[in-house]
Amino acid sequence: MANAVSMKISSVRETGLDSNVLGEMFRRMLRIRQYEDAVNFLFLQGKLAGTIHQCQGQEAVAVGSCIELGDDDYITTTHRPAGHCIAKGMTLHSMMAEMFGKLEGCCQGKGGSMHLGDMDKGVIPAIAIVGAGVPISSGVALGFKMQKTKKLAMAFFGDGAVNEGAFHEGINLAVVWKLPAIFICENNFYGASTHISKVIGTETIAERTQSYGLPVETLDGNDVIAVYNSVKKAVERARNGEGPTFIECQTYRRTGHSRSDPNKYRIQEEEAYWLSRDPIVLFRKALIEEKMLSESEIVAIETEVTKEVEASIEYARACTDPQPEDALIGVYSDAEEGN
């Protein structure tokens, strides 16, 4: 971690992306932030059941990773899925309705906050067992490779997940079978309350992972452009049949691990450093400084997103409650088809 806090991110202009795409990236980051803030508010009001694991502060990782992907590239996500879902193009309507447990929710109210997903957008229902999405993601990549497509699979997971056996087994399969897979480790330095330094024997997760025999990188996950640049190369590798890539994106939660966690276990300097580097603020600044978007264009996006989030809440509230008996359907696919 640098000592002098840099508020600069990688050059926005040098990406070659036009302002439409950059604007869309900004919009998605903002959408994530505002959606999550709204969910938090609703949760504290007692409007939502269960628990929440939020990703404010980690928006750059999700958006920088997903912007190059198509709907038919698949991702796996985790107990903290909202950012990835939004970055991958899911609608706030379908997500918010799910949070309210409604039939119009992306999982018809059966999934909830930890299982958001939508196959139309290539989002496998989020897997809330830490690490378990990794081999599944490798399997998706295997399927895509066998089908001789150019599609790829991307797995999101946290720093804590790398100590799970499933991670180990899954990433190794991607290497030995040279699969079109990308592993995005969101290193926010904590697995729940436990600091990364207590649970792995290397400085970075990339060091720990390189020995599987694949390209690895550690980068500033609050720099959406750094994420984008790195993922872009990984996407090319995957689509060209050159195998998997591992990218460690260092980032930070601006919220607790779940619900009302006050983060009392965090290291103060570390927290101060990271909280001062809000990925949305950094990106906004860069967009304006490099003149890719004007202040007023950005404000327009901000206004739109605010409205969109409000609309999603209104929509969700008005959606249909499931009937109790709806619980009984959807267990098997065959049954639904009458075989």
Place this chain on the structure above:
Amino acid sequence: MANAVSMKISSVRETGLDSNVLGEMFRRMLRIRQYEDAVNFLFLQGKLAGTIHQCQGQEAVAVGSCIELGDDDYITTTHRPAGHCIAKGMTLHSMMAEMFGKLEGCCQGKGGSMHLGDMDKGVIPAIAIVGAGVPISSGVALGFKMQKTKKLAMAFFGDGAVNEGAFHEGINLAVVWKLPAIFICENNFYGASTHISKVIGTETIAERTQSYGLPVETLDGNDVIAVYNSVKKAVERARNGEGPTFIECQTYRRTGHSRSDPNKYRIQEEEAYWLSRDPIVLFRKALIEEKMLSESEIVAIETEVTKEVEASIEYARACTDPQPEDALIGVYSDAEEGN
């Protein structure tokens, strides 16, 4: 793998071991070989039930690793346990009786060929689930460390085991908790019929493992002295509280994976190379060349071991068959004690 086959092993004399210890090492290696050969013979004759996984050719790893250990250092072993058991000091009598399913067997006939063990010699009943012994071994080391003893735990496992999640999780615990643990990987290049090159992305297993953050080494596992020298340092590290060590011992099965496997999947040159380098022959030659043991001393050991193996068979045959109802005892420890 060297191209010109070297029949030389590390210097026997430079170890500083006296001829008693060296003789004992030779005796144990021979004991393993002859025990395994006898078991094979008995198995083919239909005298033994179940299956067998034998370790002829891998004797140097077991003996080089165990000779420095005491009875109160614990080891975990695998589906291929006989070598480790003998190297750690278990008696042929108790093992052979177990193979015959007798009450006097080391597991009272309940374990069989894949679960040989004897806590009096620090051998945890062999664990036949690939990889599963690794976290258990770390746990033993944890216990020893908490008890502030100098004891250590050593885990034996194969090349195939390193792809199991249990291996990954177990070795990481040893690193982050700096445990008195030694991990001995017997790389015999195959997990059952599958060559190592098909299942990991690095040349050696040491490379794959170093990133956990512990000292690793790859060495010639048919050179008992090389194994001994390396393990000795690892034992010192463990006893001094300096944490775990990983040692990859490259070796080769002289037999099939199990029962009557004819090894048809093996690479011919590789096989020729390794079979030409019998660890017992190499050690015998070195002992004589470096004048640590005379030919006649060695022949004496050979004769004794042959007798010992024969005696163990005779003993085992004469042992007591369990009663069917003996199956019902030994499930719980409390019950036995009447609580």
Place this chain on the structure above:
Amino acid sequence: MAKMSIVEALREGIREEMRRDETVFCLGEDIDVPGGFGGAFTVTLGLSTEFGHERILDTPISEAGIFGAAIGAAIAGMRPIVDVQYGDFLFCAMDQICNQAAKLTYMSGGKLKIPLVMRAPVGATTRGAQHAQSLEAYFCHVPGLKVIAPSTAYDAKGMIKAAIRSNDPVLIFEHKLLYGSKGNRSEASSLSPTGEVPDEDYIVPFGKAAIRREGKHVTIIAKLLMVYKALQAAEELAKEGIEVEVIDPRSLVPFDEEALFTSIAKTHHLVIVEEDHLGWGWGAEIAALVAEKAIYYLDAPVKRVAARDVPIPFAPIMENYVIPDAQRIKAAVREVLI
């Protein structure tokens, strides 16, 4: 005597045993990181203050690893208490629990002791399918394990102490809605029963059921949260003149057959209630035992009330429908009494 919640009773039980025996220690994820949670449901909160971080050992997220390590430590002579944050994660350590912990003693010819306590919170709390399961049946089926499920503070303390002193692997199921955890980690729909807990040392031995309410018309056997749902049903049915006897097995393996048979010899009617899934659930064995050994006591077929056989859905409307409530229990009682 002190009034305690179950979470306090478990914590005190662990504390007393850790004081008594220095081989006892806890390991698990986030069990007492300074400033952290004290485990997912605060059972181990603050114990590191007294015992230090060697004996309250925070681990990586590696269920197979830490259960394996606990087994190893037990072999080395310690008495580990290992936990998962949610029972559902037991599946990640399934090989270590079922193939290793449960079998090593036997494989050794009865010579190796595995004094090991495994803790697992169960029950549905509107968190969706992967944080909701009741897993008792899976583990009751494994010879070599003991399985307990305390539902009161008194039992929680007495049984965890018995588990710690046992020389065998014991799996203790704790219900999330019965803990009575406080602060940030309290649960919305929690029942939080508190109860009297003696100050002096005591244990609750395994294999003895508790009769939570006496009655003569019908027996309900129920465990964990369902004990309370059954009591609620019994209360309501009492107003109609139906007297329900409620049995809480507490110890699932070993199971107190006699208490059950004695009760149905009196009531002649049996309803089995649990939060685990119906098919091949814990209750199936209870019904089977009765069908084999005590069927002549009954005047009507047995009736099981259990979670419907679907993964647990998130939306409260559906979750409530899947998990048994007093309403369904009452209907079952009426059915067997017809």
Place this chain on the structure above:
Amino acid sequence: MAKMSIVEALREGIREEMRRDETVFCLGEDIDVPGGFGGAFTVTLGLSTEFGHERILDTPISEAGIFGAAIGAAIAGMRPIVDVQYGDFLFCAMDQICNQAAKLTYMSGGKLKIPLVMRAPVGATTRGAQHAQSLEAYFCHVPGLKVIAPSTAYDAKGMIKAAIRSNDPVLIFEHKLLYGSKGNRSEASSLSPTGEVPDEDYIVPFGKAAIRREGKHVTIIAKLLMVYKALQAAEELAKEGIEVEVIDPRSLVPFDEEALFTSIAKTHHLVIVEEDHLGWGWGAEIAALVAEKAIYYLDAPVKRVAARDVPIPFAPIMENYVIPDAQRIKAAVREVLI
């Protein structure tokens, strides 16, 4: 029509489906390495000759990894057939099977299909506790899985084909002593039943039991190897004038309740036989179903014959005592007929 062993029938079933549908593929440890075993029991032996090593994919020893990969491939539109060498290793992949494969469809609101076949050999063959278990009960208990257990060549082929065409995760239990594997990997005490298998395409749909022998005095329901032990007992009892009806459920989930109830409505006596452990085993649910829904058909309590509740011991003398045989089945039949 051709006479086939079960191992041949499974192989041909897989072969036909792989020809029919190029999304079908196999993955597992040592399933067809050149010069190797063709899987632990030769089911996939030689298939790579026709289909190549992409579709007969040898894997690292990583059960969680390969079951997870199979799930992922199914999500990507493939129809994977994944196996473990011994059923006991399913525990290593338990999270992927129970928390992922079984629940993803439901968690998605019914939108995601998981067409996945999982193969697992079960049964005791004097290899000790970790290579011996019958694991049916664990998986029957998981909503979202289908579980089948063919015991004849005809069913093996017809059911694996049905499993491959199913859009749901199907776990197929195969008994080691029924395969009839040849060569190096044959089993000593194998029964090796061979049977007529049609040449033309057919499937055996799930949820239909088979009556293996008709009788009027007592019904035995038994699966896998125990079907044959039950038939042997029936044969012997017939000499005493006791006519036993033997039902083979074949499909465990869904289960054919009707066939069972119809049979006991006729015989009024029921013995349940299995190789799985007694307590909380597969048979418990069968007894429970009868206790709940069909108890009035019976003239005597049900009786279960199952593996005794200890880990499986190595020594044949003890293993034979733990695993049910015709002798114990006959005793049970006599007991219910008293």
